[in-house]
Amino acid sequence: MKPIGLYLHIPFCRQKCLYCDFCSFPGRTEDYHRYLKALKQELKQRWAPQWQVATIYIGGGTPTVLPPSALADLLHAIRTIAPVQPEAEVTVEANPGTVDGNGLAQLRAAGVNRLSLGAQSGNDRFLKVLGRCHTVADVEKTVALARQVGFANISLDLIFGLPGETPDDWRQTLRWATALQPDHLSCYGLQVEGGTPLYAMVQEGRVRLPTEDEVSAMFLTNTQLLPAAGYDQYEISNFARRPKGDEATGGNYQCRHNLIYWRYQDYLGLGVAAASTLAGHRWANHCNLEEYISALDAGTAPPALTETLTPQQEMAEMLMLGFRLTAGPDPVDFERRWGANLDAVLGERVSPLLAGGFLRKTAGTYQLTPRGMLVSNQVLTQLLLPLL
Ligand code: SF4
Structure with a gap:
């Protein structure tokens, strides 16, 4: 059986954050029940008997605006439709303040074994x-x-x-976060997307963003402060707690679901705006709640944008994602999948990047250095443009 990742998008939130351009809708409590029914329907419709679920990730939006019993019911429905590996990683995203102890206990009892909390700042x-x-x-x-x-x-x-944030403020947030002793930290730079209230606030000069140098300093703080606090960077923005010697975790705290994305492996995404990549087919459902629910009510596929990539574009995609990992793209898997040698595909383009300190080469593959991570878009464009 083929292990795949399963993503379920819950597009509901209590209120819309000022920087948010995700597919999420505040309120809409009247749609919860219909949407969950549609999600289960989509899983039945798309599921293929040769697959097995290795990871489940319920994201959003804010999944925990749903009653915990509804999330438990959704997990139960997944298990009745699809075989789930006994050791599967099951993550639910939660916003602090939207779930209490009783709700968390219900999620735990329903088999959720990883909680991803949208903390965002310690200030x-x-x-x-x-x-x-x-x-x-x-x-x-x-x-x-x-x-x-x-x-x-x-x-x-x-x-x-964040607007008005200094590198010192950010360092304090990191210290606060590590003092809470989470097992994993995701640290993303703020993207101010057009059309959001925050974008207007920046344009009108009502808030001031940190300079590029300040943001670079914050990124570099992640790569120094977090390893010193016991968190190893394994992806540009992600850090996993180093298991202690006596800890019987049998592994580590890297997010197995997200590793599926970065390794360009197969995943099925369900719900509005959810994307899927399966055996070379890629599609993303539209972000339209009503269309999504009506299509599934009528027993048809929800409207989606499909994309077909050439093998060369797929190679580039795999490398683009693989370079986000501190270990770099896996050269053995690359050759197995494309019948092409990684060095031959990257060619001479690596030389100036190695010489400039943006890339390094170890274990038969290439990795972005912290310097390369700071300008990863430019480095990857230089490296992969001929494949696109
Ligand atoms: S909680 Fe997340 S998805 Fe919901 S509005 Fe805020 S940023 Fe957007």
Whole structure:
């Protein structure tokens, strides 16, 4: 059987954050039930008997605006439709303040073994600028409750480069976050997307973003402060706690679901705006709640944008994602899948990047250095443009 990752998008939120351009809708509680029914329907429709679920990731939006019993029911439905590996990683994204101890206990009992909390900042001033619906104290409380009910794998999402934030502020957020002892940290730079209220605030000069140099300093702080605190970087923006010697985790705290994306392996995404890559087929459902629900109610496939890549474009995609990992793209898997040698495909283009300190070569493959990560878009464009 072929192991795949399963992603389910819950597009509901309590309120819309000021920087958000994800497919999410505030309120809409009246749609919860119909949407969950449609999600199950889409799983039945798309599921193929040769697959087996290796990871489940329920993301959003804010999955925990749904009643915990509805999420438990969704997980139960997945298990009745699709075989799920007994050791599967099962993640639910949660916003602090949207779930209490009882809800967390229900999720744990339903088989959720990884909790990803949208903490974003350790400073209430920045949470307010972002329009988040929780406080720093809510994050601390939710982490404590999650530990109490038995979550052994907790991840915190953080954002740096916030309006008015200094490298010192960011360092304080990291210190605060590591003191909470999560098992995983995701640290993304803020993207101010056109059309969001934050974009207008920046354009009108109502808030000031940190300079490029300040943002670079914050990124470099991640790569220094976090390893010193026991978190190893394994992807440009992701850090996993180093298991302690006596810890019987049998592995590590890297996010197995996201590794499927970065290794360009197969995953099925369900729900509005969810993307899938399966055996060379790629598609992304439209972000239209009503169309999605009506299509599935009528027993038809939800509207989606499909994309067909040439083998060369697929190679480039695999490398683009693989270079996000600190280990770099896997040269053995690359050759097995494309019948082409990684060195031959990258050719002479690696030489100036190695000489410039943007790439290094170890274990038969190439890795971005911290310097290369700072300008990863430019480095990867230079490296992969001839394949696109
Ligand atoms: S919680 Fe996440 S998905 Fe929801 S509005 Fe805020 S940023 Fe967007």
